[in-house]
Amino acid sequence: MSVLIQPAELAEALAGAHPPVVLDARYPGPAATGNGLPAFEAAHIPGSVWVDVDTELAGPHLGPGGRHPLPDPEAFAAAMRRVGVRHDRGVVVLDAANSLAAARLWWLLRDAGHEDVRVLDGGFAAWERAGGVVATGPAKAATEGDFAGRPGRLPIVGPTEIQALIESGVDPRLWDVRTPERYRGESEPIDPVAGHIPGARNLPATTLFEDDGTFLPADRLRTALAGVNASDTLYCGSGLTAAQVLLAMEVAGVAEGVRLYPGSWSDWISSPDRPVATG
Incomplete structure (x- = not known):
């Protein structure tokens, strides 16, 4: 399915x-x-x-x-x-x-x-x-569910691990999925510091969608995502767009092992001790 x-x-x-x-x-x-x-x-x-x-x-x-x-x-x-x-x-x-x-x-x-x-x-x-039926006004109260999930099923990475890899000279295998302008540090409309995590590559999330917001077909997604390997890490500005790209990878059937940095760039720059790259 x-x-x-x-x-x-x-x-x-x-x-x-x-x-x-x-x-x-x-x-x-x-x-x-x-x-x-x-x-x-x-x-x-x-x-x-x-x-x-x-x-x-x-x-x-x-x-x-x-x-x-x-x-x-x-x-x-x-x-x-x-x-x-x-x-x-x-x-x-x-x-x-x-x-x-x-x-x-x-x-x-x-x-x-x-x-x-x-x-x-x-x-x-x-x-x-598609002509789907539409309702207006406040939602009706839902019947109480029984969800009692516990997180930890999907792989994530935090800033300490990333910084240790950078300082040891190891490729952190990061993919910054923001726009090229934000990745290069030429434009930063949201966060107080511009740039990207050193060693990160750019994979703009906008390249994975049709103009109407639907995902590209799976074969085209696999081509666009061909450079991402299992155990690589996705990050964006605050974690939302990175999850969007991980979803695209799930559609393409290549998400296994790929990690998310939930805090992303806005978390990375919260500490002045973490390095920043531009260009």
Whole structure:
């Protein structure tokens, strides 16, 4: 079964005897104010529940950990129970279009042990283009779920390990998935320091999608991702886009062993002792 689900397939599943839990993680982006709730209430998939990226899919930004540190495991489990996640029921996650926020939720659920999590390819925009039924207004309260996941199923790496590799002269095998301008340090619209982690290569996430926000076909993804090896590490600005690229690798069937640096660049630069490269 593909990790992606198409709008027609989701519509059929929702009409079945055991419909999936549908979670909408629409998010206006790091440079925007507010959250995705107004967009959700203006139009959403019937029966879906909105999840807040900043408060439920990330922990408080009170220090190291970056702009979107991983949430406390118990807080995340409680949030998932609130929105109806159960161990015996599939979950479909989505966002506005390009799976940026949905990928974070997909990764968190898989890391915590939920085996049946799929992502709506193209998000809510694809659902609307396909003529899917749309509801408006606040979501109805979900039936309390029984999710009690524990994180640690998926490989991650932290700054201490990366810095030790750099200082010892070993290639850290890092892939910075931000835009080339941010990678080179020519433009930094979000974080206070520009540049990249020394030794990192650039793999822009934007090259992995069609113009409408859907993923490239699997064979084209495999070509685009051919340089990434098992045990390599993905990072971005705050961890969201890195999860998006890991999802693309899952679509392509080449994600096994690839690690995530959850705090990413915004965590790396939180310590002045860590080296920064530009160009």
